Amino acid sequence: MPEFDASYRVIRRRGEPDVRSLEAYRRAGGYAALEKAIRQQPPRQVIQHVLDAQLRGRGGAGRPTGEKWRIVSQQPDDTRYVICNAYDADERSLAAHTMLERNPHQVIEGIVLAAYAVGASEAYLFTSSLYLEGIASVQRALQEALDTNLVGRDILGTEFNCTINVVGVDIGFMGGEETVQIAMIKGRRGMPEQRPPYPAQAGLWDRPTVVNSIETLANVPVIVRDGPQAFTSVGSATTSGTKVLTIYDYVPDSEPKVVEVPFGATLREILRHAGFNRAEGELRAVVVGGAEGGALPTSLLDTPFDFDRLEEIGAIVGSGIIELLPANTCMVAWAMERSRYLSKESCGKCVPCRLGMKRITGILEGIISDLGANNDLDVLDEFAHYVPDGSLCGFGIHAPNSLKTAKLYWLEHFRMHIQEQQCPTGTCIPVRAHRFVTKHVLP
Numbered sequence: 001m002p003e004f005d006a007s008y009r010v011i012r013r014r015g016e017p018d019v020r021s022l023e024a025y026r027r028a029g030g031y032a033a034l035e036k037a038i039r040q041q042p043p044r045q046v047i048q049h050v051l052d053a054q055l056r057g058r059g060g061a062g063r064p065t066g067e068k069w070r071i072v073s074q075q076p077d078d079t080r081y082v083i084c085n086a087y088d089a090d091e092r093s094l095a096a097h098t099m100l101e102r103n104p105h106q107v108i109e110g111i112v113l114a115a116y117a118v119g120a121s122e123a124y125l126f127t128s129s130l131y132l133e134g135i136a137s138v139q140r141a142l143q144e145a146l147d148t149n150l151v152g153r154d155i156l157g158t159e160f161n162c163t164i165n166v167v168g169v170d171i172g173f174m175g176g177e178e179t180v181q182i183a184m185i186k187g188r189r190g191m192p193e194q195r196p197p198y199p200a201q202a203g204l205w206d207r208p209t210v211v212n213s214i215e216t217l218a219n220v221p222v223i224v225r226d227g228p229q230a231f232t233s234v235g236s237a238t239t240s241g242t243k244v245l246t247i248y249d250y251v252p253d254s255e256p257k258v259v260e261v262p263f264g265a266t267l268r269e270i271l272r273h274a275g276f277n278r279a280e281g282e283l284r285a286v287v288v289g290g291a292e293g294g295a296l297p298t299s300l301l302d303t304p305f306d307f308d309r310l311e312e313i314g315a316i317v318g319s320g321i322i323e324l325l326p327a328n329t330c331m332v333a334w335a336m337e338r339s340r341y342l343s344k345e346s347c348g349k350c351v352p353c354r355l356g357m358k359r360i361t362g363i364l365e366g367i368i369s370d371l372g373a374n375n376d377l378d379v380l381d382e383f384a385h386y387v388p389d390g391s392l393c394g395f396g397i398h399a400p401n402s403l404k405t406a407k408l409y410w411l412e413h414f415r416m417h418i419q420e421q422q423c424p425t426g427t428c429i430p431v432r433a434h435r436f437v438t439k440h441v442l443p
């Protein structure tokens with residue numbers, strides 16, 4: 001079992017010394033990385049360290065952060081921006097909130113280091129306006145950092161300037177997408193843009209822009225302070241470092257757990273570390289990746305948590321949510337609930353996503369109401385292909401994941417509903433039952 005406790009790098013756990021104040025953060029080694037970089041390392045060396053640490057973006061797609069920074073730093077336009085994506089699109093993820101609230105200076109240090117590396121002097125911290133405590137905590141930390149010359153003008157007595165603006169909005173799932181954030185900072189309606197050009201080439205106000213997840217940026221001070229080699233000593237062969245996860249049991253209203261685990265740990269090890277010790281027989285599935293994630297059977301619990309490995313089996317790192325489903329879950333009903341939620345969150349810009357998710361939801365509703373037809377499965381397959389294929393952003397690419405994994409691993413649930421008009425777990429209420437009840441209440 002990997003060394004989980006030694007691998008906490010970006011979140012602070014309950015019971016650990018509080019580092020919210022500047023004084024406490026400094027005592028814990030905070031801002032040493034910024035001092036080191038600004039005084040001893042030219043920007044291109046900071047980028048090289050991030051490349052050598054093989055840092056992959058924690059916002060979901062796992063793109064190499066150093067590559068993105070290098071592209072931005074090489075653009076001829078020398079007005080550049082940094083956006084820290086601290087939004088947490090998936091409303092059940094507590095990752096960004098936890099980092100903002102409990103470790104705000106590390107986030108600020110990461111943003112300033114990114115700005116230094118790519119030659120930006122203005123940054124935006126884009127978050128949810130609902131995170132009142134997180135926003136208050138980071139605003140307090142920003143004031144302390146301003147007062148002590150760690151952000152703002154002439155940082156640490158050098159000629160390097162970096163201001164950080166905090167932007168809070170609440171527009172649902174799509175608010176986490178990078179081009180939506182760029183549009184909203186400009187005061188435009190939040191809808192995704194066609195790429196290329198990528199934000200690294202033409203982002204905010206059409207200038208080269210780094211957009212990184214808050215978690216990606218919070219890892220940067222660790223890399224600069226301890227060196228890339230120490231950073232790669234934790235993690236898997238393809239992804240170094242750790243991942244912050246929010247883990248939910250299936251008992252309604254139970255407290256989720258926020259943990260930080262090394263990449264490469266298996267799902268089983270992660271659940272055990274978080275204190276979820278349910279027997280396999282109690283579970284139908286483990287959903288990995290949040291609202292756009294995929295459901296995996298317990299036979300896959302020994303899969304390592306890693307970008308590539310999870311995608312091979314239909315799940316994603318996504319928002320870093322892992323969720324248990326109880327053994328009596330009908331997976332057709334589960335896929336229907338998920339698709340219904342996502343069809344409401346679709347921004348509607350791309351027709352395949354806007355209409356496709358509605359059609360998927362409608363067909364699944366029909367199947368669980370025992371109104372399914374034999375060709376429903378073929379039609380669902382077509383939509384599961386068209387929606388990702390015709391969508392501009394990652395939302396549409398992953399929206400059918402619940403349907404796809406439910407069909408891949410629990411095809412029998414669909415077959416029973418369609419051919420036998422039976423719910424495999426007796427939990428779906430068919431239209432026939434509604435009719436039956438109605439008949440008896442009518443005079």
Ligand SMILES: Cc1cc2nc3c(=O)[nH]c(=O)nc-3n(C[C@H](O)[C@H](O)[C@H](O)COP(=O)(O)O)c2cc1C
Nearest residue numbers: 057058059085088089176177178212213216394395
């Ligand atoms: C619908 C949607 C929601 C997203 N939500 C988030 C989010 O909450 N946080 C995040 O960091 N990235 C999110 N992303 C990914 C961002 O668009 C972007 O790729 C990411 O912030 C880049 O940072 P990284 O390279 O550090 O991962 C989302 C993408 C999509 C398509």
